[in-house]
Amino acid sequence: MSQFTIATRESRLALWQAEHVKALLEQRGHRVALLGMTTQGDQILDRSLSKVGGKGLFVKELEVALEEGRADLAVHSLKDVPMELPEGFHLACVMEREDPRDAFVSNRYENLAALPQGAVVGTSSLRRLVLLRALRPDLRIEPLRGNLDTRLRKLDDGQYDGIVLASAGLKRLGLASRIRQVFEPAEMLPAAGQGALGIEVRGARADVAAALAPLSHQSTWLCVAAERAVSRAMGGSCSMPLAAHAHFDGEYLQLSAAWGDPERPGTLVRVRSAEVVADLAEANAVGEHVAARLRAGGAG
Numbered sequence: 001m002s003q004f005t006i007a008t009r010e011s012r013l014a015l016w017q018a019e020h021v022k023a024l025l026e027q028r029g030h031r032v033a034l035l036g037m038t039t040q041g042d043q044i045l046d047r048s049l050s051k052v053g054g055k056g057l058f059v060k061e062l063e064v065a066l067e068e069g070r071a072d073l074a075v076h077s078l079k080d081v082p083m084e085l086p087e088g089f090h091l092a093c094v095m096e097r098e099d100p101r102d103a104f105v106s107n108r109y110e111n112l113a114a115l116p117q118g119a120v121v122g123t124s125s126l127r128r129l130v131l132l133r134a135l136r137p138d139l140r141i142e143p144l145r146g147n148l149d150t151r152l153r154k155l156d157d158g159q160y161d162g163i164v165l166a167s168a169g170l171k172r173l174g175l176a177s178r179i180r181q182v183f184e185p186a187e188m189l190p191a192a193g194q195g196a197l198g199i200e201v202r203g204a205r206a207d208v209a210a211a212l213a214p215l216s217h218q219s220t221w222l223c224v225a226a227e228r229a230v231s232r233a234m235g236g237s238c239s240m241p242l243a244a245h246a247h248f249d250g251e252y253l254q255l256s257a258a259w260g261d262p263e264r265p266g267t268l269v270r271v272r273s274a275e276v277v278a279d280l281a282e283a284n285a286v287g288e289h290v291a292a293r294l295r296a297g298g299a300g
């Protein structure tokens, strides 16, 4: 049994996720401490993340703590983890996925279809922007940043008729009652890694790897590996107008991806594949092939 320190952001969701991993490790006899920290991504709230360097801003400080030996592992929403990790860092564990779907939240409207012509919907995600435009070209999409509580408060202040958030975060924070409509992936395809937790470590840490092995979920890992391979092959930034979602149907990994051009509403390239996938190398290959088909269809 070992003693570990988990580096975590201090948003309510990040702390929930770190506490969750802490509890699972403690159940297995390990001793665990948390090291909370504020990242640049948490501080920059006035600008769109796609303009200031992407979501990597949420993980950098945690990596410095790993580098300096102040922490042994970092728990991340996989959706926020860059496709290429810095030299020496790797994902040691991907946990079973929560609900990967997006959710519509509103105080006045039952679902997206019930919104009046020209209603204001909040999101700063380019993916959600292009997918919303495909569903409802008339909507006004306005930026919405901040952690989950901040976004809900801005909705409650009346700045938006509705907002789109990940179901997983709302469920984890006990806010599922705020969900009016859950989007099926066919209408609103999730982001690569959405709903899954990834644990990052630095160097060859056999002790950490052994402790994390029982928390790992192989089929989730294969799905998110395929999704992240699409994203990596499309340029790797988490702030692209890209959706990628995989699930298993028997031994077939079903991967769907979509790319839209925010400058040219109405253009959305969609690709689907179904392949037998048994290991990470095969999952990566499937993702790369789907990315190549997206590009052949005009994406990127």
Ligand SMILES: NCc1[nH]cc(CCC(=O)O)c1CC(=O)O
Binding pocket: 077, 078, 079, 080, 164, 165, 166, 167, 168, 169, 193, 194, 195, 196
């Ligand atoms: N980009 C922010 C972010 N990163 C992870 C989640 C929560 C859901 C998840 O674990 O994917 C959210 C909130 C959201 O997109 O609404």
